[in-house]
Amino acid sequence: MNLEGALGRVRVVLSHTSHPGNIGAAARAMKTMGLSELVLVNPQCEFPDPVALARAAGADDILAAARVVPTLAEALEGVVFAAAMTARRRELAVPMQWARGAACELVQMSAKGTVALVFGNEIYGLSNDEVTLCHMPVKIPVSETYSSLNLGAAVQVMSYELRMAALDPGLPPVGTEFEPATHDEIEGFYAHLDRAITASGFFNPVSSKRLWPRLRRLFGRIRLEKDEINILRGMLSAFEKK
Amino acid sequence: MNLEGALGRVRVVLSHTSHPGNIGAAARAMKTMGLSELVLVNPQCEFPDPVALARAAGADDILAAARVVPTLAEALEGVVFAAAMTARRRELAVPMQWARGAACELVQMSAKGTVALVFGNEIYGLSNDEVTLCHMPVKIPVSETYSSLNLGAAVQVMSYELRMAALDPGLPPVGTEFEPATHDEIEGFYAHLDRAITASGFFNPVSSKRLWPRLRRLFGRIRLEKDEINILRGMLSAFEKK
Numbered sequence: 001m002n003l004e005g006a007l008g009r010v011r012v013v014l015s016h017t018s019h020p021g022n023i024g025a026a027a028r029a030m031k032t033m034g035l036s037e038l039v040l041v042n043p044q045c046e047f048p049d050p051v052a053l054a055r056a057a058g059a060d061d062i063l064a065a066a067r068v069v070p071t072l073a074e075a076l077e078g079v080v081f082a083a084a085m086t087a088r089r090r091e092l093a094v095p096m097q098w099a100r101g102a103a104c105e106l107v108q109m110s111a112k113g114t115v116a117l118v119f120g121n122e123i124y125g126l127s128n129d130e131v132t133l134c135h136m137p138v139k140i141p142v143s144e145t146y147s148s149l150n151l152g153a154a155v156q157v158m159s160y161e162l163r164m165a166a167l168d169p170g171l172p173p174v175g176t177e178f179e180p181a182t183h184d185e186i187e188g189f190y191a192h193l194d195r196a197i198t199a200s201g202f203f204n205p206v207s208s209k210r211l212w213p214r215l216r217r218l219f220g221r222i223r224l225e226k227d228e229i230n231i232l233r234g235m236l237s238a239f240e241k242k
Numbered sequence: 243m244n245l246e247g248a249l250g251r252v253r254v255v256l257s258h259t260s261h262p263g264n265i266g267a268a269a270r271a272m273k274t275m276g277l278s279e280l281v282l283v284n285p286q287c288e289f290p291d292p293v294a295l296a297r298a299a300g301a302d303d304i305l306a307a308a309r310v311v312p313t314l315a316e317a318l319e320g321v322v323f324a325a326a327m328t329a330r331r332r333e334l335a336v337p338m339q340w341a342r343g344a345a346c347e348l349v350q351m352s353a354k355g356t357v358a359l360v361f362g363n364e365i366y367g368l369s370n371d372e373v374t375l376c377h378m379p380v381k382i383p384v385s386e387t388y389s390s391l392n393l394g395a396a397v398q399v400m401s402y403e404l405r406m407a408a409l410d411p412g413l414p415p416v417g418t419e420f421e422p423a424t425h426d427e428i429e430g431f432y433a434h435l436d437r438a439i440t441a442s443g444f445f446n447p448v449s450s451k452r453l454w455p456r457l458r459r460l461f462g463r464i465r466l467e468k469d470e471i472n473i474l475r476g477m478l479s480a481f482e483k484k
Contacts, residue, residue, distance in 0.1 A: 029395055034385040039417060057390050102404065143276040148299050153271055156395040157402050163383060164342065 006166040007034040012155065013075045013082075015041040017120040019043060023047060024055030024063065025152025026119075031059035033159035034166075037114075038066040039075045044121065045070040055152075072118065072130045076183050080097035081106065081223075084126055084134035085154060087147055094220040095137060102138040103161035104168075112180050117158060120238070122151050132216055135183075135223070181224045189229050196236045247390035248408040249276040251352040255317045255324075257283040257372060258363040265289060266297030267394025273301035276408075279356075280308040282319045286363065292335075299427075314360065314372045318425045320399065322355035323465075324349065326368055326376035327396060329389055334337065336378060336462040344380040345403035354422050359400060364393050377425075377465070388464050423466045431471050432458070438478045471479075 012030055017023055019041065027038060042048060056063050058131055069075050076082050083102050090096075097105065106115045118134055120126030131137055140157055142149055143162060148156075181189075193215070197203040222228075254272055259282065261264055269280060282289060289310060298305050305413075311317050318324050325344050339347065349359045361378055362368030373379055382399055384391055391399075422432075435457070439445035445453055464470075 025392065028390065031388045032384045032391045032395075057392075058388060059390075064274060064450060099422045140402070141409065143405075144271045146300060148270065148301075149274045150267065150299075150394075150398075152392075153267070153274075153395060153398040154400055156392075160382070160399050160402075163385075167383065225355070 003166050004034060006107050006234075008036060008164060009108060010035050011037045011039055011079060011114055012160055013039045013041060013072065013116050013118040014043070015072055015075075015118060015126060016044050017151065018044045018122050019151075020045045020049035020052040021055045022122065022151040023049075024052035026155040027056040027062040027066070029152055029156035029159050031062055033163040035159050035162065035235055036061050036065070040066055040068045041072050041075050043068065044072055044089040050104045072133055075118070076116055076133065077116060079116045079183050080180050081109040081136075082116040082118060082134040082183060083136045083138045084118045084131045084141060085120065085158070086131055086137045087125060087142075087149070090128060091099075092133055092136060094217055096137045096139050099138060099140045099158060099161050102136060103158065103165040105136065107162060107165040110178065113182070117162075119151060119154060126159045132213065135220055152161060153199045181226050181227045181229045185226065185229050186219070188226055189224070189232055190219075191237050192233050194241055199240065245408050246276060248349050248352045249404060250278060251356045251434045252277050252348060253279045253281055253321060253356055253358045254402055254410060255281045255283060255314065256285070256359040256393075257314055257317070257360060257368060258286050259393065260290060261393075262291035262294040264364065264393040265291075265296045266294035268397040269294075269298040269301040269304040269308070271394055271398035273304055275405040277401050277404065278304055278307070280304050282308055282310045283314050283317050284309065284312055284454050286377055314375055317360070318375065319359055321358045321425045323351040323375040323378075324424045324425060325357040325374045325378045325380045326360045327362065327400070328379045328381060328383075329367060329375055329391070330477060331372055332370060332379060338379045340382050341380060341382045341400060341403050344378060345400065345407040347378065349407040351422065355424070355480050359404075361393060361396060366444045374455065377462055379403050400426060421468045423468050423471045427468065427471050428461070428466055431474055432461075432464070434475050434478050438482055441482065
């Protein structure tokens with residue numbers, strides 16, 4: 001696997017960041033490990049900002065190229081796989097991965113297209129909706145008595161693990177016949193499913209609030225392929241015609 | 243291997259640090275991963291300092307307990323093993339280790355006593371004398387086109403790798419009969435050897451400047467044991483009596 005190629009297809013997404021210094025530190029951390037694509041979701045601070053630039057040291061090219069978007073959904077457009085950094089256990093979430101295993105999976109999936117690694121706000125992290133939008137929650141193993149990992153430091157650890165995973169022969173290559181569904185295709189399926197089960201009366205948005213988290217937990221674990229999406233949506237279309 | 247025990251026996255040494263913020267960031271990075279002992283060699287900034295305290299977040303206990311010493315030799319007193327972080331290749335140094343392998347070796351040696359991990363100044367790193375005083379040079383794999391790793395970020399990566407190594411079953415346990423020589427014992431041997439080879443006429447401090455780096459490279463790779471020091475020094479004493 002090509003090192004620069006794999007790391008060049010990792011998109012780092014910082015959601016609702018409060019401190020411009022952390023954006024700069026993240027850019028520097030990324031660049032030391034060979035990453036380059038940064039997307040900011042609705043930053044809670046000025047951007048561009050001189051403090052970010054100062055902390056970035058020589059990584060100002062990453063800041064200059066960074067895109068700012070209003071929502072995580074837009075930040076994830078076109079990715080084939082997205083991982084969400086989270087410090088706490090989330091009810092009904094897809095099973096959590098440790099940093100090292102997650103980095104291997106991200107690098108492996110990067111052979112198929114752009115992958116995203118999403119970091120939340122310094123204080124409150126990612127929202128449940130944001131974690132749900134991703135396909136894998138990831139946790140850095142920290143001390144149980146003091147888990148206050150700085151945002152820039154978390155980006156550094158993950159960027160380092162991604163580089164190590166890309167340097168490593170890693171997991172056996174996935175078969176060439178395997179074509180993962182993109183994030184957009186999976187969301188398209190969810191939307192289709194939602195219409196279908198609402199129309200069918202199975203799903204009532206008021207009385208069955210717990211249903212969608214469970215469905216996403218179920219389908220989120222599968223790593224759906226393109227063909228499978230087609231099959232599922234074909235099934236739904238067939239049901240709808242009934 | 244006991245996680246807290248192993249990590250509790252890792253001493254982080256920051257030599258000639260210029261920015262108090264990096265000292266605070268290092269303390270925070272250490273604490274997130276379960277490390278606690280910090281020693282500062284001749285800091286090139288005020289310490290204690292409010293900037294260090296601010297960047298440490300909740301890790302102020304580590305700063306409060308940090309010792310300040312004038313030389314690296316004093317910082318290494320009592321350790322059984324010391325690793326030196328270095329970004330560049332050093333001529334005649336003991337073979338360099340990558341971060342991950344070094345963390346495994348440090349955790350393994352920590353079963354025998356306190357081990358040290360030494361970080362140099364933000365701009366010029368460690369001096370050659372300081373690297374020579376340690377038993378293993380360590381490098382974090384960084385991008386070849388941009389290697390500007392922040393000091394706090396380097397401490398974060400190494401603290402994370404130490405925690406991962408301590409969590410891992412790691413290398414097979416070393417035999418109980420194995421008793422490594424301490425840093426002081428090894429330096430005592432070097433001093434003895436220096437006297438002996440100077441007295442013997444083999445070593446001339448003026449004409450053979452390259453000899454000591456080579457000797458340290460040789461003995462530095464062995465991971466000398468207590469018994470071996472006794473044997474070597476016994477040999478030297480025997481020569482001296484001649």
